[in-house]
Amino acid sequence: MENVTIRMLAEKLQLSTATISKALNNSHEISEETRKRVQELAKELNYVPNPYASSLRKKSSKTIAVVIPEVADSFFAEAINGIEAVAKEKGYHVLIYLTHENSQQEQAILNDFQSGRVDGILISVTMETAASEHGLAHLSKELPIVFFDRVCEELPTARVTTNDKEAAFIATRHLIERGCRNIGLLAASQQLSIIRQRISGYEKALKEAGLPLSPNAVTYYTNDTVGNYKKVCETLRQHRFDGIIATTEKLATSVYEACETLGIRMPDELKVVGFSNLSTARFLQPSLTTVAQPAFEMGKTAATLLFRSLKNNHFPLAHQQVEIPSQLVIRQSTAV
Amino acid sequence: MENVTIRMLAEKLQLSTATISKALNNSHEISEETRKRVQELAKELNYVPNPYASSLRKKSSKTIAVVIPEVADSFFAEAINGIEAVAKEKGYHVLIYLTHENSQQEQAILNDFQSGRVDGILISVTMETAASEHGLAHLSKELPIVFFDRVCEELPTARVTTNDKEAAFIATRHLIERGCRNIGLLAASQQLSIIRQRISGYEKALKEAGLPLSPNAVTYYTNDTVGNYKKVCETLRQHRFDGIIATTEKLATSVYEACETLGIRMPDELKVVGFSNLSTARFLQPSLTTVAQPAFEMGKTAATLLFRSLKNNHFPLAHQQVEIPSQLVIRQSTAV
Numbered sequence: 001m002e003n004v005t006i007r008m009l010a011e012k013l014q015l016s017t018a019t020i021s022k023a024l025n026n027s028h029e030i031s032e033e034t035r036k037r038v039q040e041l042a043k044e045l046n047y048v049p050n051p052y053a054s055s056l057r058k059k060s061s062k063t064i065a066v067v068i069p070e071v072a073d074s075f076f077a078e079a080i081n082g083i084e085a086v087a088k089e090k091g092y093h094v095l096i097y098l099t100h101e102n103s104q105q106e107q108a109i110l111n112d113f114q115s116g117r118v119d120g121i122l123i124s125v126t127m128e129t130a131a132s133e134h135g136l137a138h139l140s141k142e143l144p145i146v147f148f149d150r151v152c153e154e155l156p157t158a159r160v161t162t163n164d165k166e167a168a169f170i171a172t173r174h175l176i177e178r179g180c181r182n183i184g185l186l187a188a189s190q191q192l193s194i195i196r197q198r199i200s201g202y203e204k205a206l207k208e209a210g211l212p213l214s215p216n217a218v219t220y221y222t223n224d225t226v227g228n229y230k231k232v233c234e235t236l237r238q239h240r241f242d243g244i245i246a247t248t249e250k251l252a253t254s255v256y257e258a259c260e261t262l263g264i265r266m267p268d269e270l271k272v273v274g275f276s277n278l279s280t281a282r283f284l285q286p287s288l289t290t291v292a293q294p295a296f297e298m299g300k301t302a303a304t305l306l307f308r309s310l311k312n313n314h315f316p317l318a319h320q321q322v323e324i325p326s327q328l329v330i331r332q333s334t335a336v
Numbered sequence: 337m338e339n340v341t342i343r344m345l346a347e348k349l350q351l352s353t354a355t356i357s358k359a360l361n362n363s364h365e366i367s368e369e370t371r372k373r374v375q376e377l378a379k380e381l382n383y384v385p386n387p388y389a390s391s392l393r394k395k396s397s398k399t400i401a402v403v404i405p406e407v408a409d410s411f412f413a414e415a416i417n418g419i420e421a422v423a424k425e426k427g428y429h430v431l432i433y434l435t436h437e438n439s440q441q442e443q444a445i446l447n448d449f450q451s452g453r454v455d456g457i458l459i460s461v462t463m464e465t466a467a468s469e470h471g472l473a474h475l476s477k478e479l480p481i482v483f484f485d486r487v488c489e490e491l492p493t494a495r496v497t498t499n500d501k502e503a504a505f506i507a508t509r510h511l512i513e514r515g516c517r518n519i520g521l522l523a524a525s526q527q528l529s530i531i532r533q534r535i536s537g538y539e540k541a542l543k544e545a546g547l548p549l550s551p552n553a554v555t556y557y558t559n560d561t562v563g564n565y566k567k568v569c570e571t572l573r574q575h576r577f578d579g580i581i582a583t584t585e586k587l588a589t590s591v592y593e594a595c596e597t598l599g600i601r602m603p604d605e606l607k608v609v610g611f612s613n614l615s616t617a618r619f620l621q622p623s624l625t626t627v628a629q630p631a632f633e634m635g636k637t638a639a640t641l642l643f644r645s646l647k648n649n650h651f652p653l654a655h656q657q658v659e660i661p662s663q664l665v666i667r668q669s670t671a672v
Contacts, residue, residue, distance in 0.1 A: 048450045072413035080407060084434060096432035114384045256619045283592040285621035
């Protein structure tokens with residue numbers, strides 16, 4: 001298929017390239033008749049505008065970026081669906097960029113945006129991302145940015161989160177009500193504000209129940225699945241917890257694996273709550289009590305805020321902070 | 337942050353914009369000394385090239401597209417990881433586009449590529465995609481395209497697949513060996529060649545065992561999760577199968593759901609094999625016997641072929657057909 005250019009249309013119609021370009025963009029400088037002739041020929045020859053050239057002119061790519069750590073997590077898979085539902089309605093393309101929990105890779109992706117590849121950004125930062133050393137502050141002056149779930153609290157832009165502290169408080173209180181007295185928390189990261197929130201909700205529940213805050217009850221993990229599994233085994237062997245809060249889906253899966261290896265019976269010897277949107281949670285053995293996050297709604301809300309800002313430069317993104325509550329879904333992993 | 341342009345560099349150094357541009361691109365027309373002065377200033381001022389302008393010149397975006405139906409499926413999540421491992425090494429960005437199993441949306445995405453947004457495409461087509469009505473044939477003349485998993489068999493370009501027919505044959509034979517005599521197959525689509533391959537392997541195994549091919553033993557599903565669940569219930573109620581091959585992860589999950597609703601006991605009353613890379617398969621109740629696809633390897637191989645073609649225009653993509661075998665992992669859902 002030969003590439004049809006504006007120049008070719010101009011030659012065929014004996015018009016200037018400027019006229020063709022204006023006619024294709026529905027300019028009022030061009031007569032109705034000429035506009036029609038040009039657009040009909042363009043359609044007939046299957047003319048496709050070059051997005052790079054037209055982006056230079058219009059400064060719009062009709063594209064938004066979604067920057068997330070990974071897709072092998074039900075939360076992000078569902079959030080993307082929420083984002084795409086809105087973008088599709090607005091006629092925008094969605095480009096998904098994965099950082100694989102690597103803040104350097106995240107930085108390289110963000111650098112790539114400085115020069116106009118996308119019109120706006122929805123981002124959930126990596127476990128490593130520290131706001132201070134981050135290019136997001138610069139970038140947010142050039143492009144609208146909306147954080148969802150994993151935010152940089154220091155950055156003055158829109159944030160869509162869930163009630164992480166409250167949800168962890170409720171989950172921990174549930175374990176206490178089910179008889180747990182020695183509850184451990186598996187933390188996915190030291191950096192992430194959402195994880196700090198969850199730890200704080202967990203500590204609040206222990207305090208309210210008059211339970212001690214033992215110094216090693218919170219253990220920290222990385223993005224290394226095999227390493228994490230070994231560390232979960234070690235933790236469960238050492239501490240003889242009777243309850244566990246797993247702050248991510250993958251850590252919850254590692255608990256099942258470790259219990260199998262160590263012969264720990266769930267829920268009799270260990271009760272478990274996982275932060276997870278896993279569709280198979282209810283079919284696990286035992287079925288998993290989860291903190292289910294409103295992933296689709298969070299993605300949809302974040303995208304809606306971004307498009308408001310794209311439509312209206314003066315929309316005060318920095319003042320938008322939306323919190324959508326999670327839900328505790330009680331199943332057999334916390335049964336008495 | 338002010339945008340540093342080539343013009344600004346030219347003014348500061350009292351050189352022409354053409355000289356600046358050539359110096360930044362390491363042109364041999366420019367003296368070593370000038371090149372150094374320009375590049376040092378560019379670095380100092382944090383100059384970022386405009387990708388649109390530079391794409392117009394170089395006709396390369398250093399970007400590849402991955403076009404897939406969805407990410408809420410372990411196969412695609414793992415395949416992306418394989419693709420990104422290769423792309424990262426080559427210094428390319430990966431843009432992920434989701435079609436949500438909608439061939440019109442797929443077509444809109446492909447149209448967007450006609451004008452140079454990406455250098456090459458890795459694609460796994462939708463359940464609806466019919467090769468005949470598809471823009472891929474046109475596009476493959478302009479851009480290198482590599483299919484992985486879900487291919488259009490009619491199109492002369494590289495394909496990375498798994499042994500779908502053989503894997504379904506082995507899975508069905510396994511059910512027969514475990515005593516099943518009335519085996520149903522849940523087909524995710526009528527269009528997809530990989531599903532036709534799986535049906536054909538299933539039929540071959542029945543035939544070899546001298547079992548009848550009953551006309552309604554293969555049922556077809558769409559992308560509607562709720563509708564599929566209802567249809568699975570209906571199918572299991574009507575046919576009293578003693579064995580099921582679920583050709584996708586989501587259909588396997590629907591079988592668990594339907595069995596719960598209908599009070600069918602797995603594996604005693606119904607044995608199930610699912611095509612799935614679900615990391616929780618071994619923790620399901622009962623643990624799920626799976627056909628595990630080499631998703632990471634398939635993604636990695638597809639990306640490697642694409643980069644070979646990007647490096648060398650004459651690399652015969654059309655002759656590349658790689659098949660990487662799947663593995664049957666036997667668990668409790670097919671226990672006797």
